[in-house]
Amino acid sequence: MSLPPAPRRSLFRWRPDQQWEGYLFLLPSLLGFAVFVILAVTMSLGISFTSWGLTGFRAFVGLDNYRALLRDPVFWQAVRNTAFYLVTIVPMQLALGLAMALALNQGLRATGVYRLIYFMPVVTTVVAGAIVFRLLLSNNGLINVWIQHFAQFTGLPVTPPNWLGSTRYARWAVVILTLWKNTGFTMVIYLAALQGVPRELTDAARVDGAGGWQRLRHVTLPMISSTTFFLFVYQAIGAFQLFTEPFVMTRGGPANSSLSVVQYIYLAAFRDIRMDKAAAMAWFLFIFIFAFTLIQNRLQRRWVYYETE
């Protein structure tokens, strides 16, 4: 990144006061940053190396909290669940959001109305969404009624699952809620990217005889690959930090089958008052996210196309 050029040291332009003025402008932000970010991060790291409970600091324990977590089956369950959320929610959301955006980008009428509707869940409180999906996914809820009708209609041997009460499907309930809530966001960003693809490119491909699928595969998708990369990383970081959805909808259950890592951090810190364990877990999460982002950054060179101006 290039920075604005230094003012030339001519008699008329040189402003010695910029030195302290800069700090003055920065002061309010810097104060908050020092306390709620720098101090907080340092404290968090410090606490993770101590025994810290209801009464505060007890002893310095080195890496014990981290080692204990590695032996904690619930932690591994939460890690597995979070990995599940990552590999289901992120690709499904990108595919759905792209499909919606492509459909909306065809110059149909009423595009604005569709976009208004698809984006509605994005502005709603997750908690309200979780409440409704608890009802829709309950044993004789709307979704299971639909599945029953579908089974009767097609004669397929489909039995509606007990979404919220089974260790197998509770995670899917969280996935469904998250897709409903967030796909509109992906769609809107994709739509903005699609509108930036020059018409001449797709037109030229058409003249060369490329069909709709080929144009999408070889022209449109490469042109919006930087957006795909951004959405991929953004949604993945969101999936790593999933909290409200399982917290309200399934309470992490049954038998921790839908418990996310952040939810376990919350429970450790504020139910069990084990700040040390919770802090160590938060740093594990940081390492996961950091490693993931680093790997993606490496891999992006292979498939992301950046327009150079």
Add this chain to the structure above:
Amino acid sequence: MNLDDAAGVDGLGQETGPSAAGVDGLGRETGPSENGVRRSEMRTTRSQRLGRLALHAALIGFSVLMVAPFFAMLLVSLVPQQAFLAREFGLDQWTLSNYRETFRIVPFGRFYLNSAIVSVTVTVVQILISSLAAFAFARLRFRGRDAIFVLYLATLMIPFPVTVIPNFLIIKNLGWYDSYRALIVPALFSVFSTFLLRQYYRTLPMDLDEAARMDGASSLRIWAQIVLPLSGPVLAALAIFVFQGVWNDFLWPLVVTSSETMRTIPVGLAAFVGQYSTAWGLLMAGAVIALLPVLVIYIIAQKWFVQGITLSGMGGR
């Protein structure tokens, strides 16, 4: 970025040929004399029309899936529990009793007030603080500027759960637990907002500042009378993004409040679910009460919401 309206989308995304043919072409043939219609494209009109119908069908299908939860919410909130259990949702069953009951047991008015106070204060002050810092980073020169900025950027990588525990302890030690200060103060500082505004401020020509300085303007004046007025749309977009985020925030208010009178809407609603987990009519009424104002504002100011979230979500690109 063109997100202005449906017309913009239509205009850019047109597949082929005359949009007029698709518009009034549902039953009638559009004449070949019409402007912009080329003969070679007339042959494909029929398949195009079919394609459009299929697309509309798919889009309507998606819409039903997206709207069904809202619809279910409203419907269940309007009928009494017996009618719900008997699956009777007819008009004759409709009543507002769930709403009256919900307002009686849960102080939703108070939750609203809390959410409004917190969201408005945080949005205004956070943008003000971020804007000042962004101005310093983008347009002033002082020792250590770039080092501090790099430090800011580095912390963008740190997930919220890392800081939530120490910040809770800090708030507790300050004696701010379960107060507006706990909900507001830590949210006033945003590295992300600072970063976003700094990126934007860097795109404004430096000549403006230089000229103003020649005329004897102070930095504060340049910020207030040149930079701020030139960044209206970005500030509006960021404001909506921040407001929406604070209004819907769940984890932080859950952690730092305990009394019912300090709850924001999402936390109040979640506590309500904990207490009345199967009183569906009441729960849905609560959800409708929580959502209605936000949805109404969204539908009125849709363009701004979408713009704000797109722009901010993409880091100002």
